Amino acid sequence: MTAERDESPAGQADEPTPAFTIQQVDVEDVRPLRHKHLRPDQPEDAVCYQSDAEETCCHFAARDAQGNVIGTGSLNREDRVAGQPPFGTPGMRIRGITVDDAWRGKGVGTAMIAHLLEYGRAQGIAEAWGNARTENLRFYVRNGFREVSGSFEIPTIGDHVVVALSLLPKGRKKRKKAKGKAAPAPEGEADAPASGGVSES
Ligand SMILES: CC(C)(COP(=O)(O)OP(=O)(O)OC[C@H]1O[C@@H](n2cnc3c(N)ncnc32)[C@H](O)[C@@H]1OP(=O)(O)O)[C@@H](O)C(=O)NCCC(=O)NCCS
Numbered sequence: 447m448t449a450e451r452d453e454s455p456a457g458q459a460d461e462p463t464p465a466f467t468i469q470q471v472d473v474e475d476v477r478p479l480r481h482k483h484l485r486p487d488q489p490e491d492a493v494c495y496q497s498d499a500e501e502t503c504c505h506f507a508a509r510d511a512q513g514n515v516i517g518t519g520s521l522n523r524e525d526r527v528a529g530q531p532p533f534g535t536p537g538m539r540i541r542g543i544t545v546d547d548a549w550r551g552k553g554v555g556t557a558m559i560a561h562l563l564e565y566g567r568a569q570g571i572a573e574a575w576g577n578a579r580t581e582n583l584r585f586y587v588r589n590g591f592r593e594v595s596g597s598f599e600i601p602t603i604g605d606h607v608v609v610a611l612s613l614l615p616k617g618r619k620k621r622k623k624a625k626g627k628a629a630p631a632p633e634g635e636a637d638a639p640a641s642g643g644v645s646e647s
Pocket residue numbers: 483484542543544545546549550551552553554555556557577578579581582584585588646647
């Protein structure tokens with residue numbers, strides 16, 4: 447996986463998009479922005495996710511031309527267990543997506559998601575998913591995810607939905623039609639938060 451890449455989208459003629467790059471970084475590099483934008487009212491260790499300690503966990507930072515971290519994103523190998531099927535496995539959970547205020551609406555978040563998905567594809571991941579804040583659903587849908595659960599509240603953070611995106615090549619998505627009726631999802635499953643559902647994306 448390329449450690450560093452210029453991710454800046456082509457700028458408009460009248461307003462060029464400033465340059466930024468996305469690199470794999472240590473967890474310490476993503477925590478300040480996570481804290482500032484995801485849990486500003488909580489202690490700093492509230493953004494030390496359990497998954498950060500996992501071997502499969504990777505962190506990425508978008509940096510401006512001066513090297514300042516302006517965006518973050520993390521992922522870990524984890525299957526989705528809630529929401530609507532199909533549950534693609536192996537799964538990859540996306541967490542801690544943030545973009546600093548001055549850089550919002552300039553494509554940094556979209557470039558970060560694309561970077562994480564490319565990483566997942568290279569690892570043979572079948573599905574990327576996350577617990578998205580409801581207010582950010584449009585951002586995830588624009589980036590190819592679909593809403594696969596009803597909304598659920600994560601205490602102190604707010605309403606979330608599970609979003610998921612298949613990374614399988616198109617032909618592999620289709621399943622053989624089962625004989626008879628498809629089994630319904632277990633009761634309540636569609637609305638249930640994902641495993642570790644008390645934590646946001
Ligand atoms: C959600 C977030 C990561 C989007 O990053 P971004 O770099 O601004 O996104 P992009 O420029 O690539 O895409 C813009 C889209 O993001 C969405 N968006 C959400 N909040 C936005 C904001 N404050 N400013 C601009 N766009 C925002 C919009 O849907 C927008 O699409 P539109 O052009 O149709 O309006 C960023 O707003 C953010 O860090 N929010 C606070 C932290 C957070 O909630 N993280 C996600 C946890 S699930």
